[in-house]
Amino acid sequence: xxxxxxxxxxxxxxxxxxxxxxxxxxxxxxxxxxxxxxxxxxxxxxxxxxxxxxxxxxxxxxxxxxxxxxxxxxxxxxxxxxxxxxxxxxxxxxxxxxxxxxxxxxxxxxxxxxxxxxxxxxxxxxxxxxxxxxxxxxxxxxxxxxxxxxxxxxxxxxxxxxxxxxxxxxxxxxxxxxxxxxxxxxxxxxxxxxxxxxxxxxxxxxxxxxxxxxxxxxxxxxxxxxxxxxxxxxxxxxx
Amino acid sequence: xxxxxxxxxxxxxxxxxxxxxxxxxxxxxxxxxxxxxxxxxxxxxxxxxxxxxxxxxxxxxxxxxxxxxxxxxxxxxxxxxxxxxxxxxxxxxxxxxxxxxxxxxxxxxxxxxxxxxxxxxxxxxxxxxxxxxxxxxxxxxxxxxxxxxxxxxxxxxxxxxxxxxxxxxxxxxxxxxxxxxxxxxxxxxxxxxxxxxxxxxxxxxxxxxxxxxxxxxxxxxxxxxxxxxxxxxxxxxxxxxxxxxxxxxxxxxxxxxx
Numbered sequence: 001x002x003x004x005x006x007x008x009x010x011x012x013x014x015x016x017x018x019x020x021x022x023x024x025x026x027x028x029x030x031x032x033x034x035x036x037x038x039x040x041x042x043x044x045x046x047x048x049x050x051x052x053x054x055x056x057x058x059x060x061x062x063x064x065x066x067x068x069x070x071x072x073x074x075x076x077x078x079x080x081x082x083x084x085x086x087x088x089x090x091x092x093x094x095x096x097x098x099x100x101x102x103x104x105x106x107x108x109x110x111x112x113x114x115x116x117x118x119x120x121x122x123x124x125x126x127x128x129x130x131x132x133x134x135x136x137x138x139x140x141x142x143x144x145x146x147x148x149x150x151x152x153x154x155x156x157x158x159x160x161x162x163x164x165x166x167x168x169x170x171x172x173x174x175x176x177x178x179x180x181x182x183x184x185x186x187x188x189x190x191x192x193x194x195x196x197x198x199x200x201x202x203x204x205x206x207x208x209x210x211x212x213x214x215x216x217x218x219x220x221x222x223x224x225x226x227x228x229x230x231x232x233x234x235x236x237x238x239x
Numbered sequence: 240x241x242x243x244x245x246x247x248x249x250x251x252x253x254x255x256x257x258x259x260x261x262x263x264x265x266x267x268x269x270x271x272x273x274x275x276x277x278x279x280x281x282x283x284x285x286x287x288x289x290x291x292x293x294x295x296x297x298x299x300x301x302x303x304x305x306x307x308x309x310x311x312x313x314x315x316x317x318x319x320x321x322x323x324x325x326x327x328x329x330x331x332x333x334x335x336x337x338x339x340x341x342x343x344x345x346x347x348x349x350x351x352x353x354x355x356x357x358x359x360x361x362x363x364x365x366x367x368x369x370x371x372x373x374x375x376x377x378x379x380x381x382x383x384x385x386x387x388x389x390x391x392x393x394x395x396x397x398x399x400x401x402x403x404x405x406x407x408x409x410x411x412x413x414x415x416x417x418x419x420x421x422x423x424x425x426x427x428x429x430x431x432x433x434x435x436x437x438x439x440x441x442x443x444x445x446x447x448x449x450x451x452x453x454x455x456x457x458x459x460x461x462x463x464x465x466x467x468x469x470x471x472x473x474x475x476x477x478x479x480x481x482x483x484x485x486x487x488x489x490x491x492x493x494x495x496x497x
Contacts, residue, residue: 013497014497048497051334051338052337052338052496053334053337053338053496053497054496054497055491055492055496055497071340071341071342072340074338074339074340074341075340077338079334079338081331081334083331085330085331085332085334085335086330086332087256087327087330087332087335088326088330088332089256089259089260089263090256090259094259098252098255098256099335099339101248101249101251101252101253101255102249102252102253102335102336102339102340102341103249103339103340104245104248104249104340105248106245106248146335
């Protein structure tokens with residue numbers, strides 16, 4: 001079964017900008033899928049469409065076979081956005097517990113799961129700290145922990161390591177790999193080509209709202225007669 | 240019953256979050272408006288009240304309490320929801336809610352209830368405090384409950400709508416300071432509209448807040464400037480329009496989703 005299937009997805013913003021044009025994509029269940037492209041390529045629009053954060057112009061989105069706007073589909077997705085979008089009135093533990101509540105967890109389950117997440121992401125020491133007082137790295141951890149609170153089957157990570165230091169990036173990679181090894185499907189967007197090559201089983205290159213290429217890193221190198229993914233990217237984006 | 244609770248658990252948590260926000264900021268959200276309105280009762284009611292004739296059989300300090308409670312409640316319901324929704328949009332934390340497995344009406348209701356709870360806390364506190372200095376009756380409890388429910392529906396929904404449309408924090412304070420506050424003051428909070436000379440009386444009757452103040456005053460005192468059926472009817476129509484507007488925004492995603 002496909003974890004995510006996009007058929008003819010089109011998004012034209014109110015100002016006339018065509019961000020995605022008749023976009024087709026299928027991501028198999030259990031895969032680690034990377035989405036690469038320059039700023040404005042349509043990566044965040046695609047993610048926002050899947051997560052019901054924008055109104056799509058045309059097309060169909062299915063999440064494990066469910067229409068993306070259905071309650072069932074929403075329960076199956078975990079999203080860590082590129083921008084830090086934490087609730088300033090909640091502390092770390094409350095952020096996790098309330099998110100669990102929004103996804104239907106009982107109070108007891110949400111608290112237990114929040115403790116587990118704080119253990120995994122080393123957030124226990126900041127349990128009573130409100131989001132605005134956290135360091136950048138802690139906020140990134142919290143975003144990821146929040147996305148995983150309700151144990152989603154499809155985790156969407158939009159530039160999860162943007163602006164974090166090398167140590168934290170390695171740490172986040174470890175978390176993400178562990179997550180994938182437990183069977184979770186992961187859709188990752190990143191500007192770091194080495195991150196995509198290191199983590200993703202399959203990579204899609206997207207430019208101007210259209211899919212340019214899609215394959216494993218090795219197959220993409222062969223197809224573009226390139227020695228590295230950077231070369232592939234440069235050739236693909238040059239059109 | 241337990242299935243119903245499980246089904247609507249996300250709504251419960253969103254409502255709880257909105258109430259938590261109110262309680263974490265209780266000095267601003269509850270104490271400040273209660274104290275400000277109580278000062279109105281003390282200053283206008285007790286110091287000036289002796290110089291003003293009885294209105295509709297009640298002393299002036301008793302007459303102004305229902306209007307002051309109404310004013311404090313509707314402003315709280317409005318400004319709470321407008322600022323909470325605007326902040327949620329501005330910080331983009333709203334995405335966490337919009338992506339969650341919640342129905343559109345649940346998101347709308349959850350975001351609205353924070354203002355309603357805050358307004359009720361203010362109304363009950365102010366009423367209790369006013370009893371220390373004046374003897375305010377509740378002549379028509381059924382009418383009072385209905386009038387308060389309609390007022391909360393109207394201003395909670397209006398706050399959500401303005402919070403969705405606002406581009407800056409100033410927009411929601413503009414609506415409060417330039418529209419709601421003047422209309423409330425001119426809606427007969429401090430005086431009986433029926434005592435105004437023409438054309439001010441007719442102009443006052445074109446003010447929708449006048450009917451809301453009249454409905455709440457009727458609930459407390461059993462008497463008001465407008466017929467109770469008309470007062471409740473006008474307030475109900477306005478409440479329906481505001482709720483319809485906010486429901487449309489959540490159903491279509493306009494202004495909430497690009």
